[in-house]
Amino acid sequence: MAILVYVEHDNHELKSESLKLIHAASQIGGDIHALVVGADCQNVAKQAAEVQGVTKVLCADNAQYSYQLAENVAELVVELGKSYSHILAPATTTGKNFLPRVAALLDVAQISDVIKVISADTFLRPIYAGNALATVQTSDAIKVLTVRTAAFDAAALGNTAPIEACAEVKNADKSTYVSAELTKSERPELTAASVIISGGRGMQNGENFKLLEGIADKLGAAMGASRAAVDAGFVPNDMQVGQTGKIVAPQLYIAVGISGAIQHLAGMKDSKVIVAINKDEEAPIFQVADYGLVGDLFTVLPELEALL
């Protein structure tokens, strides 16, 4: 039994989610082959080889894979994946994009958002925005899973697994990359940060997010937002935390001007410590907050920044 793990990267660096993904794979048991698909991604392959638990790295390094288009990646993973017992990808927009194609082409189900490995065929996953947890068992010959990395610890480094080039090149040719607008930030990524400060509709506009920036700088925090703040155009979409945005579980999550709708809670209620700052003492966010501060964010935030 061997497990094929699709690791996430940006062609230069292995994303920290990948370490958590590999740790999840190691709980299933068996050899772990890390698959790196990209262009000029040799450095990523080297980093993957250092992760404990990885027994081999497969590297598909080709210009065709620059943008990891779902059609091409899925064809490749289907071809390679036939001899594996499990195929895992992170439940990121990359994994969610191509992995269901792999499952369909292999004629097996996909189990989305695994948060716990119970045994090699049984997994725990949240449903209904995390308001229920389902234990599911699959008898498919190849088990295809996306893993919610926030639910797992990171695998350690210090390994030296062999790296094998994989020659397969797939080009489905029906989809072409046009452009991207990627958010550049010096701050840690949301899914990797140990502290997150998020703003909601209560922030009133994008300019006011500067009030959060000062605090984020002092805490080394990532910045997030509610859907309402993103929809209103205060901040970009990649900052959305929630059922349909990013799922995070930092050591500390500070929610500012966020009411605490179930869809938002779905994305952050597994944080270790939750702080809520809201002027409405009835706001549902206080029901999950370890420390609630009822007050106007426009007076609270400058004070908080000064005291840190």
Next chain:
Amino acid sequence: MKILVPIKRAIDYNVKVRVKADNTAVDLANTKMSLNPFCEIAVEEAVRLKEKGIATDILVVSIGDKSCQEQIRTALALGADRGLQIDTSEALDSLQIAKLLQKVVEQESPDLVILGKQSIDSDNNQTGQMLAALTGMPQGTFASKVDLADGKVQVTREIDGGLQTLSLSLPAVVTTDLRLNEPRYASLPNIMKAKRKPLEVKAASDYGVSLVSNVKVLKVEAPAQRKGGIKVANVAELVDKLKNEAKVI
């Protein structure tokens, strides 16, 4: 051009679900059911393409028991032209749904299929991608913008790092994200009109697709509840607690 919009009847997004005492499933008795929000966005996008003169025929299809006709009527009231209910009382997985939809695609040859990115009950986020794979179509998932021109569809996608734009040859599959559009409300005259629009019913078993899933749900339980915290009186107390009690800063 013809657009196919698969839609799902799901729990209303405002309802907080309860798990049944016997831990077999979520209790849906007497809960409000609605059109899955992402499907609503899919219908709206198709209707806008029709209003722009690009689409001429919008077929909505829902797989489920008779009750999902309610959501089909909603979609017809929003501006879809025809409805199809594929009747089954089985709880199907995304793979089986995708296989049934593949048959509909073969029969109807749509130029574009627009689905929601995810059902808010199963939270699967699979069906569109699976349908695309089974039919050999390219896919533009998590779309926040869709432009049709010169036999291609340009899709701007919400991805973890920001936005990505792809160009897909038609026919193609698009799945909707929240910011693609803001769905309209159905007007009363349109709700009345929708009652006369064609709604065909076919049995799922007539499609020659295996409806058996290899995934068994062993247990459904409520997540651990966070125990309520405390209210702090001021910022100084908050900082003190975070430093000395929680030790997180």
